[in-house]
Amino acid sequence: MAEETGADVKAMSFEQALAELETIVSKLESGQAPLQESIAIYERGEALKKHCEALLKTAEARIEKITLSRDGVATGTEPLDS
Numbered sequence: 001m002a003e004e005t006g007a008d009v010k011a012m013s014f015e016q017a018l019a020e021l022e023t024i025v026s027k028l029e030s031g032q033a034p035l036q037e038s039i040a041i042y043e044r045g046e047a048l049k050k051h052c053e054a055l056l057k058t059a060e061a062r063i064e065k066i067t068l069s070r071d072g073v074a075t076g077t078e079p080l081d082s
Contacts, residue, residue, distance in 0.1 A: 011048045014055045021048040 009017065024045040026035050033041065064077040 009044075009051045012048075014052055014059075017048045017051050017055075021045055021052065026046070026081065 007020075008015070012020070024041045027041060028038060028045070059066055063077060067075050069075050
């Protein structure tokens with residue numbers, strides 16, 4: 001996926017944000033970006049990381065586990081981390 005440098009981070013899907021974050025990490029690790037660009041993309045990377053963490057936290061809150069009776073019949077659901 002192409003980097004969407006100007007895209008609003010909050011409007012990005014998890015997959016889009018993660019792909020751009022991976023691109024930023026690659027650029028920073030390569031050491032090829034000038035200092036000012038490195039600082040700017042690092043800051044964007046921080047915003048992308050926070051966005052991904054928030055999306056994951058929301059997804060985790062929605063995950064439920066299925067409860068079963070002694071004979072293995074589904075009886076309902078409960079929060080994953082109860």
